[in-house]
Amino acid sequence: MRSMHKRRRLLLKLMLAAGLLAAGAAVSPAVPAAAPAAALTRDQLRTLAALVADLFPHAALDQSHYQNVVAALTRLLGDAGQRRLIIAGLAQLDGAAGRRWRERAPAQRLARLKQLESAAFFQLLRYHSMQALYSDPAVWALYGYQGESLSKGGYLQRGFNDLDWLPEPGVEAGQ
Amino acid sequence: MKRFALDDDSVVVIVGSGAGGASVARTLCRRGIDVVMLEAGPRLSPAQFHQDENAAFQQLTWLDRRRASGNWAAARFAPQLPLLTVKAVGGSTLHWNGLSYRLQEHEFRPLSHYGRVAGASLIDWPLSAAELAPYYDRAEKQMGVSGRHGLPLTATNNNYKVLYNGARRVGYRRISNAGIAINAGPRDGRPGCLQMGFCNQGCKISAKWSTLVASIPEAEATGKLELRDQCMALQLEHNDRDRVTGVIYADRHGRRQRQRARLVCVAGNAVETPRLLFNSASSRHPHGLGNDSGELGRNYMRHTMALGFASFDKPVNMHRGITTPGAVFDEAGHDGGRGFAGGYLIQAASLGLPTLAGLLQPGGWGADYAAFLARYKYLAGALMNGEEMPRRENRVSLLDAHKDQYGLPIPNVHVDEHPMSESMRGHFHRRVQAIYQAVGASEYRAGTTVAAAHNMGTCRMSARPEQGVVDSYGCSHRIGNLFVSDGSQFPSSGAENPTLTIVALAMRQADHIAAKMIRREL
Numbered sequence: 001m002r003s004m005h006k007r008r009r010l011l012l013k014l015m016l017a018a019g020l021l022a023a024g025a026a027v028s029p030a031v032p033a034a035a036p037a038a039a040l041t042r043d044q045l046r047t048l049a050a051l052v053a054d055l056f057p058h059a060a061l062d063q064s065h066y067q068n069v070v071a072a073l074t075r076l077l078g079d080a081g082q083r084r085l086i087i088a089g090l091a092q093l094d095g096a097a098g099r100r101w102r103e104r105a106p107a108q109r110l111a112r113l114k115q116l117e118s119a120a121f122f123q124l125l126r127y128h129s130m131q132a133l134y135s136d137p138a139v140w141a142l143y144g145y146q147g148e149s150l151s152k153g154g155y156l157q158r159g160f161n162d163l164d165w166l167p168e169p170g171v172e173a174g175q
Numbered sequence: 176m177k178r179f180a181l182d183d184d185s186v187v188v189i190v191g192s193g194a195g196g197a198s199v200a201r202t203l204c205r206r207g208i209d210v211v212m213l214e215a216g217p218r219l220s221p222a223q224f225h226q227d228e229n230a231a232f233q234q235l236t237w238l239d240r241r242r243a244s245g246n247w248a249a250a251r252f253a254p255q256l257p258l259l260t261v262k263a264v265g266g267s268t269l270h271w272n273g274l275s276y277r278l279q280e281h282e283f284r285p286l287s288h289y290g291r292v293a294g295a296s297l298i299d300w301p302l303s304a305a306e307l308a309p310y311y312d313r314a315e316k317q318m319g320v321s322g323r324h325g326l327p328l329t330a331t332n333n334n335y336k337v338l339y340n341g342a343r344r345v346g347y348r349r350i351s352n353a354g355i356a357i358n359a360g361p362r363d364g365r366p367g368c369l370q371m372g373f374c375n376q377g378c379k380i381s382a383k384w385s386t387l388v389a390s391i392p393e394a395e396a397t398g399k400l401e402l403r404d405q406c407m408a409l410q411l412e413h414n415d416r417d418r419v420t421g422v423i424y425a426d427r428h429g430r431r432q433r434q435r436a437r438l439v440c441v442a443g444n445a446v447e448t449p450r451l452l453f454n455s456a457s458s459r460h461p462h463g464l465g466n467d468s469g470e471l472g473r474n475y476m477r478h479t480m481a482l483g484f485a486s487f488d489k490p491v492n493m494h495r496g497i498t499t500p501g502a503v504f505d506e507a508g509h510d511g512g513r514g515f516a517g518g519y520l521i522q523a524a525s526l527g528l529p530t531l532a533g534l535l536q537p538g539g540w541g542a543d544y545a546a547f548l549a550r551y552k553y554l555a556g557a558l559m560n561g562e563e564m565p566r567r568e569n570r571v572s573l574l575d576a577h578k579d580q581y582g583l584p585i586p587n588v589h590v591d592e593h594p595m596s597e598s599m600r601g602h603f604h605r606r607v608q609a610i611y612q613a614v615g616a617s618e619y620r621a622g623t624t625v626a627a628a629h630n631m632g633t634c635r636m637s638a639r640p641e642q643g644v645v646d647s648y649g650c651s652h653r654i655g656n657l658f659v660s661d662g663s664q665f666p667s668s669g670a671e672n673p674t675l676t677i678v679a680l681a682m683r684q685a686d687h688i689a690a691k692m693i694r695r696e697l
Contacts, residue, residue, distance in 0.1 A: 055540040058549055110541075117538075126540050134532035134548065135229055144552025145494060145528035148226040150379050154369030155332075160496035163333035165489045166340040166614060171328065174351020174504050175276050 089121025193266020202685030265387030322353025332496030352501030482622030517562025
């Protein structure tokens with residue numbers, strides 16, 4: 001158990017440092033299980049949700065999809081260092097202009113995010129938002145990624161070669 | 176299962192169970208030679224693999240600490256995870272996609288063919304394409320490579336159809352889905368492909384060849400192989416006559432063990448192999464075992480890679496079916512006029528949405544980025560696999576101040592790319608954009624591979640001992656019973672995926688070892 005926990009922590013650090021992805025594989029958000037929901041105020045949660053939607057704006061997604069991401073982000077708060085980073089980051093977003101983040105004009109928010117791109121809290125939240133959003137089967141369903149396929153027999157009988165707007169490939173020697 | 180005593184010094188010890196290690200083991204065992212194989216990772220059953228990119232990454236990837244430095248993407252975006260290799264029985268044959276192409280004739284003599292390249296440490300291979308050809312034949316038959324030796328082709332999917340038609344329209348003619356070690360129909364006790372689309376995550380039905388489901392069980396069936404999983408090799412021991420005498424390893428309980436050995440083959444991939452030799456330094460070998468030349472760890476190569484994605488008006492569904500279902504070979508040759516040495520393959524390649532989100536634009540966000548991802552169903556994808564120039568400064572070294580869970584210094588992987596890599600990427604993107612536009616693409620995006628999945632060099636073979644670490648059989652220039660059996664041996668990368676060549680070299684090495692043992696020379 002202990003080594004597994006250590007491994008998770010290591011992975012988390014890796015991702016923190018990296019913001020990253022490896023060739024051909026995604027790193028999943030490995031976050032401590034304990035998720036103190038009350039750790040953020042309602043205002044902070046709303047700012048967080050607005051930030052996620054700013055980072056990855058999709059007209060087809062509704063609040064529920066973004067709430068799934070926020071829920072994943074709140075699990076990061078179990079780590080004290082990340083918690084400090086996130087809370088300070090949200091304060092930075094909300095505080096400076098005297099108006100709350102979500103009340104500011106979209107163009108203003110975008111310009112501010114471009115300035116913050118290299119900030120540690122930005123990279124942390126961007127990485128985990130991306131991971132959570134694009135690993136969510138509800139989002140896959142909207143955009144046509146179908147996930148696990150063995151239970152349905154793969155795509156051999158389900159459209160692996162159903163593209164009908166181009167001719168069938170010929171057989172050539174290649175190498 | 177066969178068991179050998181720790182003090183049995185008649186056994187061959189092989190470190191690593193991937194393409195190289197398991198192929199040496201299979202050949203030796205079938206020649207009646209006793210083998211103990213040490214594998215750092217666990218023995219998984221294919222039923223345990225995940226058709227989920229995130230879970231599979233966690234399950235399969237070698238996550239022990241490493242560092243990256245230099246100007247490559249991994250140093251920037253994944254500085255503690257610069258390589259994408261597997262820690263499990265089967266090694267990186269669990270996550271490979273089965274592409275099994277031979278190196279081209281001229282790629283065995285890159286220095287002669289390309290001429291001297293400033294800033295590169297090219298040498299010719301100490302063996303020719305003709306010498307390796309019979310082993311390529313054996314490897315292809317054993318692995319069940321499609322379209323070779325009368326074996327049927329796998330079916331082509333939507334993503335391949337887009338690349339194929341676009342490539343034809345821009346004038347390419349060498350486009351093929353042959354050369355993939357995936358069963359089209361039942362063969363060799365394994366089923367035909369169901370076009371599931373998770374080649375990269377470990378094939379759950381074993382239609383794809385891996386050493387886990389093929390070579391290792393075949394070697395075990397001889398009664399000559401003992402495979403010890405979750406055993407991490409830490410150090411090789413040698414005597415004062417420069418013979419390797421055994422391997423110190425940490426067993427699955429973390430206890431240190433010493434397996435005596437008649438001969439040792441190291442096949443831990445191009446970072447762990449030189450690392451083990453560095454960690455085996457002694458007063459006789461102060462710079463690492465068998466490192467008289469100073470070339471150990473140097474000349475590290477990946478392939479030069481790039482990703483290209485295009486959006487169409489009609490659905491593609493690139494994720495359905497074989498992950499890399501075929502390739503264009505028209506740019507594979509050498510043509511000095513393109514501004515880089517060597518060539519590249521254009522491989523149809525799909526990514527699931529979670530991985531695509533990470534590689535489309537590392538660090539990406541915003542409306543433009545999100546809008547392209549939302550086109551997922553309408554995207555086609557291609558991967559460049561191109562020759563990378565070796566550089567002496569690109570190297571694996573040890574960071575003495577940073578220790579792993581065994582108390583050993585962790586490896587640093589340094590890559591300053593030769594400028595030709597970026598020239599090659601530019602060429603690829605122009606060509607692939609033209610290919611996709613020829614079949615109606617509305618938008619093209621360049622993606623970035625970050626961590627290196629193909630790792631070569633670091634113990635390269637050379638005709639002259641001062642230019643490398645091993646000879647053409649993978650035998651140490653200095654230590655007659657020490658062999659390197661993986662892609663670390665490659666003097667150059669070629670444009671082709673490395674696994675088939677690793678297997679062919681391993682079979683040739685094993686024949687050489689067996690013949691010497693019969694003659695009592697080993």
